[in-house]
Amino acid sequence: ELNKLFFMALNDIINGEKAPENSMQYMASVQNNMGQHVCGGFLITQDFVVSAAHCNDSTPTHVVLGNHNLKNGNHQKIKIKKKNIHENYQNVGQGNDIMLLELLYKVQLNERVQTIQLPPAEIHLEENQVCQVAGWGKTETDVKSVDELRVVDVSVINPRVCEELWHGLPANVICGDSGGPLLCDGLAVGVVSFNYEKNCSYPNKPNIYTDISKYHQWIDGIVKSRKYDE
Template sequence: MLGLQKFLLLHVLAWLGQLAHGSDIIHGEKAPENSTQYMASVQDNRGHVCGGFLITEDFVVSAAHCYNWTLTHVVLGNHNLKNGNHQKIKIENKTIPENYKEVGCGNDIMLIKLLEKVQLNDRVQTIQLPPAEINLQENQVCQVAGWGKTKMDDNKPADELMVANVSVIDKQVCKELWGGLPANVICAGGYKTTKGFCQGDSGGPLVCDGLAVGVVSFNYKENCSYPDKPNVYTDISKYRQWIDKVVKSRKYEE
């Protein structure tokens, strides 16, 4: 039994070494003005770090692997981060699942409580989350958006929000291609395509039929030319109870 445990541990460690945090949209296009009003740029004092999306007037969802950055504020309301016409709101606190360990092990989701409520208007809106059970169809076309770099060999992030269409990949097919997957994930893009989130702005949403169903988590070795490894997202539907509990508890603390 000990030998089997050692083998499994080595397999997991080798597999984790192939992962890369989500950070760039590849082969996308500029998001139309006044679209994706829910998108948030999660920042530190130097600028953009991760993507996120607004689910209530004072909560943003992002990825747990962004937690250890010294995040200070979020920016909403403008697709161009160099344009000052936006809302900049300080972060009050961050919450991740207790059983989150690292990207690739699952539970890669984070809730960010804002210090004050966002002013909702024609430039800033919330996005709905899925119910506790969703049934995504194979090849269903969804969207992913982010401010990451737009070319694999270009380390400069995009000032303009980029968006790309990606197709949902069957979970079993995805698992076989990866040689294993953490629980509670969705696969879309990055396989038999030139589009996806290479990485896609970590923490940004996978949007299907107007619902934020996934959180950008990881891809394969920062390879954005698209190898036969799908992009992987955290399945938000599996965390609805956790999200509702955290949001409700924070409301009561106010």
């Protein structure tokens, strides 16, 4: 049974390939006030982006949407109005590594910018099922992050195996570029949380993902309470 905890093996953007243009239109680059990419994220409504809570350590100020290449100016840059960090988040090792970024205004949806659906409260992934991770993260250890969006296949592994490799795993995780989505069957089922000592070439430690299905109610509550100034 993989319905309570499930984990992903392999690396995030390692050995990946460039994402096709005008695919993954929900991908967001979470940036600081210097215009530097600090984390990935993904658009779930016209005014909310999901990312990882630990990304707040880099003091993000805005998100960039509709841009596969971060050096290309054809995009929507939107200020973050409010950062909603899960109330039980303390550090990545203790879980709840999820943050909901409320944007200053609704983004314009078009052929370059679209939302992605979240999974239902109960999702069932099969062992060895192949999913994808996308982001602008490093392509190998000690190399700078890439400018062009990349995607790589990852596969579901058994939670018991993952527990043996990662002792003392937090709850509600799925075993990437931090903050980016884990994609299975067209749904964003996870948020990239951490890997082994930021080492991209490890062969024996799975990446860890926050299981979004466990936070559906939390996300819905914040989205529904959105207040507009206009």
